[in-house]
Every structure is written in structure tokens, then in C-alpha cells.
Amino acid sequence: MSAADEILDIVDEHDRVTGRSPRGEAYARGLRHRCVFIQARDARGRLFVHRRTPTKLVFPSLHDMFVGGVVGAGESYDDAALREAEEELGVTGLPRPAFLFKFLYDDGAGRTWWSAVYEVRCDLPVDPQTEEVAWHDFLTEDEVRGRLTEWEWVPDGLAAYERLTEFRARG
Template identity: 80%
Template sequence: MSADEILDIVDDNDRVIGQSPRGEAYARGLRHRCVFVQARDSAGRVFVHRRTPTKLVFPSLYDMFVGGVVGAGESYDDAALREAEEELGVSGLPRPSYLFKFLYDDGAGQSWWSAVYEVHCELPVRPQAEEVAWYDFLPEGEVERRLGEWDWVPDGLAAYGRLRAFRSAR
């Protein structure tokens, strides 16, 4: 999505209260919607990537999710599939499974409703060069080891912590 794409602006309860171009929503700290999709390969390894330096938000940082903003009028489910296929560079991916939703708020003007999903990708991936600077499928243990070593996107870290808690509670 470009900075001109229109997003739904939402309130504390995830109700749509307006619309705004993406770039303006980011610049003014308007609450919107995002999806986080944890992609795993057939061996259960997690897709991890480093974002390109040209990204509007969190450039050059590592992430253990694919995903992004939900467009105006788009459902979380549709955005999860669209974003996963775009970032992984595949088509025909199974529909990601919804797990939970939470409000991400960094206390400094960045806040979005975040729907977390998971998907198994057994297709050969070809990530978008404009989105992904580096990628690999890593075993969960290696992802855990890298948490303290690499610079990660803060919203992805928040989602990952909640995902670990969600899985341990099941």
C-alpha cells in the first residue's frame, strides 16, 4: 500500500470513525487496523525477515510476522491473506487462521488494532524486494535466541509476546 491508500480510522473499541490516507494516518498518529501473520514452513520454522530501509514504519528492522495495514472497508481476514501473499511472494496460500486481536499502543502516538494470524506456507517464497531486504525460515529456538541480538519491530515484538502467552494458555 502506498502513502495515498485510504485506511479506516478506528476508536478505542475498533469502531470505524473516519478515513484517512495512510501517510496522514501515520504522521498524525491516527489509530487504524493492522494484521500480523506468522508464517511457518512444512518443518514448522518461522518466516523471519528484515524490512527494507524504504519502509514508512520501522525501516531496516527485523520481523517475525508478515502483514501490514488493513485498507478502508477491508476485513482483517482479507487483509491477512492479501498481505501474506504479497510479502511472501506467493499465490494460492491457504487462508490464515485468526488467533486473537489486541490494541498496540507505544504511548508515543503509534497505535493500531492488531489482528494476529498464523499460516502454513509450503510454497516456494519469493518476497517482494521493496518490502523484504533479507529472509529465512528459522526454528523457533533460534528466533528466541535472536530476540536479544537483533533490532526487531516493536509492534511485532508485542504481538510475538502475546502469541507465546496465547499458545501457552491453550
């Protein structure tokens, strides 16, 4: 099954399921669905940062400071967070990511999804999926901040990063 054929729950503005649709159709028609964003840190506290492959359905070849993806039909946010983190980092036995908050991403141009933000510590050696990740490294917070204006970032990940920064500042 291709990524475009994956079945997603379609949700309303209150994150209630209203139907189901193949992923490709959900993207093409701008149907609201669910996604997870997981900030992964290594044992030294550095952030996993990567550049997406050019074959990705959404935001190809852009940088991201989260791993994650869509929540499948009938799947919980928590289960999707663990599945996506392990898949994208290329590890097994990762601790369950910790839920932080949820927000509605809407770019005003037909891309909208409920976004659950998580964090996880990954002490395992990573081996990211080559079909998902073109380049990766663990960067310090200062290195990430320094590249915010130098690199082109996925807009939903940037929105999640800004909200996460505010969330942590509030303590």
C-alpha cells in the first residue's frame, strides 16, 4: 500500500471523527485529519533534525525538527507517536513519547490538521528510513535556532516548534 492509500480519520474543528478517507484524497481535498509531532533528543539533549526526501507527499526536501506523521484511521495519537518515532528514527524499544499539547494547524491554503506534540529521549543509535529522511543529525538548541533563518523548514513543524517554545517558557 502506498502512503497515498493509507486510510485516515477525517475530523472536525473539535477533533471529532466525521469520516474516513485515503491520505492522498485527504490532502488533495484539504480534509482535516490528525498528525503527531515528536521532538526526539539524544542522551546529550540534542535535537534530532532531518531533511525530508524529495518523494514525500507533503513538504518534500524541507528540514524538520520533529519526527512524526499522520495518525491512521482508528489509531490513537499516543500509538501513532510511538509508531512514527520508531519508524522514522529506525529504532525499536523506544520509550513511549510523552504527550505535551495539541493544536490545530491551518495554513489558510487548504492544509489543516490536528497536531499532537510529544517529546521522547532516544538513547539508541538511530538508523532513519531512507525513504523518509535524506539527511539527519543531532543539533543543540543553539544550532537549531541559528539555522531557523538559514534553512527552509516544514511550515507545520515550525508552527509546532514555536508553540513548543512558548509552552516550555510558561513552565
